[in-house]
Amino acid sequence: MEVRNVLIVGLGLLGGSLGMALKGKQYRRLGWSRREETRALALKMDAVDEIFATPEEALKEADLTILCLPVPVIPEFLQICRKFCKPGSVITDIGSVKGVIVDAARKALADSGIHFTGSHPMAGTEKSGLENAFATLYHNADGFITPGDSPEADDAVVEFWAAAGVRITRISPEDHDDLVAHTSHVLHIVASALALAILEGKSPEETALRFAGCATGFRDTSRIASSNPAMWREIVENNRMAVLNAMSGFDKWYAHFRELIQNGNFDEFEKVFAEGKRLRDSWTAYKENYKK
Amino acid sequence: MEVRNVLIVGLGLLGGSLGMALKGKQYRRLGWSRREETRALALKMDAVDEIFATPEEALKEADLTILCLPVPVIPEFLQICRKFCKPGSVITDIGSVKGVIVDAARKALADSGIHFTGSHPMAGTEKSGLENAFATLYHNADGFITPGDSPEADDAVVEFWAAAGVRITRISPEDHDDLVAHTSHVLHIVASALALAILEGKSPEETALRFAGCATGFRDTSRIASSNPAMWREIVENNRMAVLNAMSGFDKWYAHFRELIQNGNFDEFEKVFAEGKRLRDSWTAYKENYKK
Numbered sequence: 037m038e039v040r041n042v043l044i045v046g047l048g049l050l051g052g053s054l055g056m057a058l059k060g061k062q063y064r065r066l067g068w069s070r071r072e073e074t075r076a077l078a079l080k081m082d083a084v085d086e087i088f089a090t091p092e093e094a095l096k097e098a099d100l101t102i103l104c105l106p107v108p109v110i111p112e113f114l115q116i117c118r119k120f121c122k123p124g125s126v127i128t129d130i131g132s133v134k135g136v137i138v139d140a141a142r143k144a145l146a147d148s149g150i151h152f153t154g155s156h157p158m159a160g161t162e163k164s165g166l167e168n169a170f171a172t173l174y175h176n177a178d179g180f181i182t183p184g185d186s187p188e189a190d191d192a193v194v195e196f197w198a199a200a201g202v203r204i205t206r207i208s209p210e211d212h213d214d215l216v217a218h219t220s221h222v223l224h225i226v227a228s229a230l231a232l233a234i235l236e237g238k239s240p241e242e243t244a245l246r247f248a249g250c251a252t253g254f255r256d257t258s259r260i261a262s263s264n265p266a267m268w269r270e271i272v273e274n275n276r277m278a279v280l281n282a283m284s285g286f287d288k289w290y291a292h293f294r295e296l297i298q299n300g301n302f303d304e305f306e307k308v309f310a311e312g313k314r315l316r317d318s319w320t321a322y323k324e325n326y327k328k
Numbered sequence: 329m330e331v332r333n334v335l336i337v338g339l340g341l342l343g344g345s346l347g348m349a350l351k352g353k354q355y356r357r358l359g360w361s362r363r364e365e366t367r368a369l370a371l372k373m374d375a376v377d378e379i380f381a382t383p384e385e386a387l388k389e390a391d392l393t394i395l396c397l398p399v400p401v402i403p404e405f406l407q408i409c410r411k412f413c414k415p416g417s418v419i420t421d422i423g424s425v426k427g428v429i430v431d432a433a434r435k436a437l438a439d440s441g442i443h444f445t446g447s448h449p450m451a452g453t454e455k456s457g458l459e460n461a462f463a464t465l466y467h468n469a470d471g472f473i474t475p476g477d478s479p480e481a482d483d484a485v486v487e488f489w490a491a492a493g494v495r496i497t498r499i500s501p502e503d504h505d506d507l508v509a510h511t512s513h514v515l516h517i518v519a520s521a522l523a524l525a526i527l528e529g530k531s532p533e534e535t536a537l538r539f540a541g542c543a544t545g546f547r548d549t550s551r552i553a554s555s556n557p558a559m560w561r562e563i564v565e566n567n568r569m570a571v572l573n574a575m576s577g578f579d580k581w582y583a584h585f586r587e588l589i590q591n592g593n594f595d596e597f598e599k600v601f602a603e604g605k606r607l608r609d610s611w612t613a614y615k616e617n618y619k620k
Contacts, residue, residue, distance in 0.1 A: 218526055223549045226518060228604035229581035233574075234510055235607035236581075256548045257515045261601075261608045269598035276589055282525075283586055289521035289528075294575055297568055306561035309553075312520035315527035316553045 037188040039126070041066055042196065043098035045091065045113070047078045050130055050160065051104030052169030055083035057200040059171065068094040069166075077166055095120035100196060102155075103129040107270050110137055114144035123149030126189040128196075130157055132216060132267075133274045134182050134209040141184075151189035154182035154209060156216070157202045164264055175201040182209045217278035222286055224260050224268055225279070231261035329480040331418070333358055334488065335390035337383065337405070339370045342422055342452065343396030344461030347375035349492040351463065360386040361458075369458055387412035392488060394447075395421040399562050402429055406436035415441030418481040420488075422447055424508060424559075425566045426474050426501035433476075443481035446474035446501060448508070449494045456556055467493040474501045509570035514578055516552050516560055517571070523553040 040063065044051045047069040055065050059082065067084030068091050069075050075087045088094035095101060095117060103110055110129060117127055127150060131137045134154045141152035157179035161168070179202040183190045194204045207215070234254065272279050289308075296305040332355065336343045339361040347357050351374065359376030360383050361367050367379045380386035387393060387409060395402055402421060409419055419442060423429045426446045433444035449471035453460070471494040475482045486496045499507070526546065564571050581600075588597040 220545050222525075223522065223545050224601075225585045226522065226582065227549060228601050229578055229585060230515065230518060231604040231608040231611075232581040232600070233514075233577040235611055236603075253512050253515050253552050255612075256551050257519060258608055259548050260545050261604045262612070263605070265598050265602035265605055268601055269594050272589060272597065273592075273594045276592070280586070280589060283589075285525040286521055289524040290518065293517045293521060294572070297564060297572060297575075300565075300568070302561050302565045305564065306557050308524070309516075309520050309560055310557035311528075312523040312553045313555070313557055316523040316550055319523075319527055320547075320554070 037126070037192045039099040039192050039196065040064055041097050041099045043068065043094050043101045044084065044104055045069075045094070045101060046104035047074050047083060047166050048104065049164045049166065049168050049173075050157075051102075052078060052081065052083045052166040053159075053171065053173035054102065054104065054130075054200060056081070056169060056171035057174045061199045063196075063199070066094055066097055074166055081166065081169070083166070083169060091116055092120050096122065098122070099125050100192060101125065101127045102196075103127065103131075105129075106267070107131045107133060107137065107274050111140035111144065114141055118144050118148050118150065121148075121150045124151075126151045126153060126186075126192055128153050128155040128181070128193050130155055132156060132220075132271045134180070134212045136274045138182055138184075138209045151184055151186040153184040153186075153190050153193040154180075154212075155193060155197065156180045156212065157197060157200070159202070164267070172201075177202045179204050180207050180212050181205075182207060182212060213275050213278045214281070217275055217282040218285065221272060221275060221279045222282040224263060225272070225283065226286065227258050227261040230254075231258045234258075329418070329484045331391040331484045331488065332356055333389050333391045335360065335386050335393045336376060336396055337361075337386070337393060338396035339366050339375060339458050340396065341456045341458065341460050342449075342465075343394075344370060344373065344375045344458040345451075345463065345465035346394065346396065346422075346492055348373070348461060348463035349466045353491045355488075355491070358386055358389055366458055373458065373461070375458070375461060383408055384412050388414070390414070391417055392484060393417065393419045394488075395419065395423075397421075398559070399423045399425060399429065399566050403432035403436065406433055410436050410440050410442065413440075413442045416443075418443045418445060418478075418484055420445050420447040420473070420485050422449055424448060424512075424563045426472070426504045428566045430474055430476075430501045443476055443478040445476040445478075445482050445485040446472075446504075447485060447489065448472045448504065449489060449492070451494070456559075464493075469494045471496050472499045472504050473497075474499060474504060505567050505570045506573070509567055509574040510577065513564055513567060513571045514574040516555060517564070517575065518578065519550050519553040522546075523550045526550075 042063045043066040044055050045068050047067055058065050065084045066086050067078050068088045078084050079087050138154045145152055157177055159174045159177040179197055181193055181204050183206055197204050334355045335358040336347050337360050339359055350357050357377045359370050360380045370376050371379050421429055430446045437444055449469055451466045451469040471489055473485055473496050475498055489496050
């Protein structure tokens with residue numbers, strides 16, 4: 037499958053950085069964004085080679101369209117894609133959940149000859165907006181695709197991500213959503229609950245003391261509590277059952293620690309904490325090795 | 329109060345780094361450690377100016393003694409201090425809990441003329457041992473003292489920490505233990521429960537997928553799960569009630585998030601998450617300002 041014109045729809049932090057990452061690669065980088073100022077800035081920042089004023093014009097040109105849009109907007113936008121994308125062209129996305137998006141694509145694109153392969157590059161920062169975009173955001177990131185109805189389209193999407201610096205693993209939408217609920221979504225809920233529990237409703241004096249007392253532990257553990265609330269609402273709302281399931285996994289261990297402390301069983305506490313350390317240290321070692 | 333000879337008892341990561349931080353300052357740095365190899369290494373690394381083979385000889389020389397020992401060992405060691413420290417000299421410590429240590433010191437040193445001021449410099453890494461010590465570990469750290477029976481002794485301890493690079497806040501042992509339970513101890517339990525929930529009992533294939541899928545969120549949120557299990561057992565065991573109390577604070581918010589997800593109340597979910605972000609962003613801003 038020949039892919040020359042890649043169209044980035046939505047030029048925020050993720051869409052903009054993706055364009056910047058592709059500079060000098062084998063593609064012609066097309067872009068469209070709803071807001072005119074964003075379109076102007078994208079050209080100025082050299083995040084795209086060409087910008088279009090309407091999605092219609094842009095979609096007609098695209099061999100591969102990457103939807104860098106909020107999850108709730110995607111089903112509606114797929115209707116526009118169905119109207120204007122070329123048969124045989126490929127659509128993908130960058131959404132943090134895959135089940136709802138792949139379902140919407142299956143419905144919207146049925147019998148259109150347009151292929152859909154879901155994508156989820158694991159990249160981002162706590163910031164948002166094109167003004168915070170940078171060319172190395174995707175560099176050495178891991179990512180997933182959920183294969184669609186065309187192996188050639190899947191391969192083209194994998195090749196595209198490789199050009200942006202992302203190493204791809206193939207996975208089903210269901211397994212993906214379960215995985216990210218465990219490895220990411222539940223962490224955001226925990227971090228937010230910690231930030232609230234530790235910082236909420238304190239007097240200025242208490243707060244000052246807490247500031248003095250906080251070492252790097254709180255900074256790191258709560259870092260992702262500073263993520264975008266609208267985005268995380270969207271993610272959790274679209275992955276509700278898997279998130280509740282992942283929360284249960286955490287609950288089990290947390291309740292076990294509480295019980296051991298309440299009963300004064302600190303030999304066991306130390307053993308369980310050591311097992312957590314062993315698992316995390318192996319993970320770190322494996323991850324370092326895997327990156328080489 | 330004239331403090332010239334400072335004695336570091338216990339030359340692990342924290343004791344060794346403390347000695348290194350004091351190089352070139354106004355003190356003569358004495359040291360003692362139980363293991364002979366550690367004593368030899370401390371001299372070789374220039375962590376102390378002089379090393380003693382027995383605590384008796386060392387304690388006799390000290391104007392200020394800093395106990396860099398595991399919490400459970402401190403009560404016993406304070407009995408040795410009572411026998412050999414000079415009346416009018418000062419003892420402090422670096423323990424992560426203060427209530428049990430201050431109580432033990434009050435009992436052990438009653439009517440001895442030896443002063444005790446509790447200390448807790450907020451510094452450390454996941455590593456341990458003198459071989460991992462470094463001179464800047466305490467640089468720009470915050471710390472607490474719990475004032476004792478002598479304001480002059482307290483001032484000498486504050487001055488000592490200033491020389492090592494630590495900015496001190498005065499606090500009661502009870503308030504200290506409550507504070508660190510909230511800002512540190514509960515985080516370690518949460519991080520460990522997360523590491524266990526996410527990594528435990530997975531098949532190699534699943535694990536590999538999880539490795540691929542994990543972005544920086546898990547790395548940071550679970551970082552402190554790699555801390556020393558024996559040390560954390562010790563800390564939690566010696567601060568049990570405050571830790572259980574701090575866990576309840578976290579529980580409240582975590583359960584609230586779960587309820588909102590279960591009920592599909594995502595407007596409220598977004599509001600609560602945004603409040604967590606607001607609190608943490610204010611904390612970050614305040615902290616950055618405060619460091620200047």
